[in-house]
Amino acid sequence: MATIRDIAELAGVSPATVSRVLNYDPQISVSLATKHKIFQAAEELNYTKHKKNNKTETTVLRLVQWYDAEEELADLYYLAIRLGIEKKAEELNIQIKRESLADLTTLKTAGTIALGKFDTEQIKKISEVDENLLFVDYDATSNGFDSLVVDFNQSVDSVIDHFVGAGHDKIAILSGLEFTKQTHQPIDDPRLTAFEQKMRRLKLYNHAFVIQAEFSVEAGKTATTTFLQQQTELPTALFASSDALAIGAMQAIQDYGLKIPEDIAIIGFNDVSVAKYVSPTLSTVKVETEWMGELAVTTILELAKERAPVPRKIMLGTKLVLRDSTK
Numbered sequence: 001m002a003t004i005r006d007i008a009e010l011a012g013v014s015p016a017t018v019s020r021v022l023n024y025d026p027q028i029s030v031s032l033a034t035k036h037k038i039f040q041a042a043e044e045l046n047y048t049k050h051k052k053n054n055k056t057e058t059t060v061l062r063l064v065q066w067y068d069a070e071e072e073l074a075d076l077y078y079l080a081i082r083l084g085i086e087k088k089a090e091e092l093n094i095q096i097k098r099e100s101l102a103d104l105t106t107l108k109t110a111g112t113i114a115l116g117k118f119d120t121e122q123i124k125k126i127s128e129v130d131e132n133l134l135f136v137d138y139d140a141t142s143n144g145f146d147s148l149v150v151d152f153n154q155s156v157d158s159v160i161d162h163f164v165g166a167g168h169d170k171i172a173i174l175s176g177l178e179f180t181k182q183t184h185q186p187i188d189d190p191r192l193t194a195f196e197q198k199m200r201r202l203k204l205y206n207h208a209f210v211i212q213a214e215f216s217v218e219a220g221k222t223a224t225t226t227f228l229q230q231q232t233e234l235p236t237a238l239f240a241s242s243d244a245l246a247i248g249a250m251q252a253i254q255d256y257g258l259k260i261p262e263d264i265a266i267i268g269f270n271d272v273s274v275a276k277y278v279s280p281t282l283s284t285v286k287v288e289t290e291w292m293g294e295l296a297v298t299t300i301l302e303l304a305k306e307r308a309p310v311p312r313k314i315m316l317g318t319k320l321v322l323r324d325s326t327k
Contacts (some may be wrong), residue, residue: 001276002045010041018042022277024217024247035073042273043080046290060095061300062109064126066116066181068100076272077242077289081115081136084293094297101181104129111300114138117187119180132307134300136292141311146303148296148314155285155318156194156239159267162320163237164202168265171199172209172227172235174220174245191241191269209235213245220248228256236264243268243275243284250278250325266325280324287318 004022008015013034020028021038063085065078072079089096097107101122111132118126118135123143127133135147163171175192179185192210199205208231213223220240228234240246246268253264260266260280268275271286299314 002042002273004277006045007038007041010045011037013038019277022274023279024251024274026218032070032073036069039073039076039079039274040083042277043076043083046273058093058095059301060097060107060109061089061297062107062112062130063096063098064101064104064112064114065098066101066118066122076244076274077270077287078115078137080270080272080289081293081296084290085113085115085296086293087290088294088297092297092301101125110304113296113300114140115296117178117180119183119185122180122182132300132304134296134303136296139313141313144311146299146308146311146313148292148299149316150287150292151315151317152190153194153197155269155287156191157198158318158320159239159285160195160198160202162267162322162326163239163265164204166237166265166326168235168237169204170206170209170233170235170237171204172206172211172238174211174213174224174238174240174249176215176241176245177212177219178215189241191239195239208233213248215242215244217244217248217251220245221252222248224249224252225255228252228258234258234264238264238266240266240268243270243272243282246282246284246325247274247278250280250282261324261326267320268325271321275321275323283323283326284321285318286321288316292316 004015004018008018018038021035067078086096112130113134114126115136117138133145135145139147139149141147173195175189178187211223211227213219240249246266268282268284271284275282275284
């Protein structure tokens with residue numbers, strides 16, 4: 001694991017600044033650019049080294065993201081996948097052309113990777129500039145396009161099975177709220193759906209233990225603070241739909257005077273680099289974001305060679321990583 005000093009050296013800032021930024025200290029005043037350097041350095045130092053292909057010909061792939069630079073820092077999940085895409089492209093001597101939905105060009109590419117959540121109109125708009133299209137972290141198979149997604153049912157099952165095995169029967173969820181960009185349509189959190197189904201089967205579901213917030217540390221902290229103030233009976237375990245939400249919940253719980261994991265055990269989702277640096281270190285569901293990005297590149301190149309008769313959905317498993325927030 002990279003140290004705070006390693007990250008500071010790569011980002012060109014002091015170790016103290018790195019520590020405060022990675023712990024989402026609300027009192028620190030640094031620029032968005034500095035935060036971006038720190039978070040990107042933390043992610044990059046977790047990556048394996050790639051060998052660059054020495055081929056002289058260059059293939060071009062288009063990358064369309066639904067998050068802007070500021071939103072990427074609110075929840076590092078998409079940043080981590082993007083870096084995986086860029087690292088694999090560098091290894092294969094592929095040029096990545098990043099474009100926004102508002103500035104799509106007619107540039108001829110070997111294919112387009114669409115990273116994030118998109119509504120029907122946005123999908124139509126992207127498909128008009130490129131027929132070879134792969135959606136990452138969004139299931140667009142019903143729209144006729146290949147998709148690379150996470151197996152949320154398996155992920156949530158592993159979390160609940162661990163909590164129940166540890167003796168917890170009062171389990172809460174801090175679910176993520178998301179909306180499409182253009183039409184602001186709500187996007188269902190598949191982790192919440194899986195959580196409710198599993199908990200109902202176990203006869204442990206309690207609707208009062210469902211908390212919702214947008215995917216950021218600040219929103220997670222605010223929602224959890226309100227929940228703690230309003231509930232007479234508190235859960236002994238909490239699952240958050242992202243590490244950013246989990247870190248916000250940890251801050252709220254500690255500010256409320258409760259201990260983690262003695263009073264409330266916490267498990268997040270994604271295992272972004274920051275999970276190892278917060279206190280206590282965060283137990284989380286590890287999504288292989290680097291490999292997910294790499295797989296997106298190799299898959300779109302494969303699709304460019306031969307079109308399949310039907311869209312395919314590639315589903316990735318996860319693994320539970322236990323740290324101090326559950327021990």
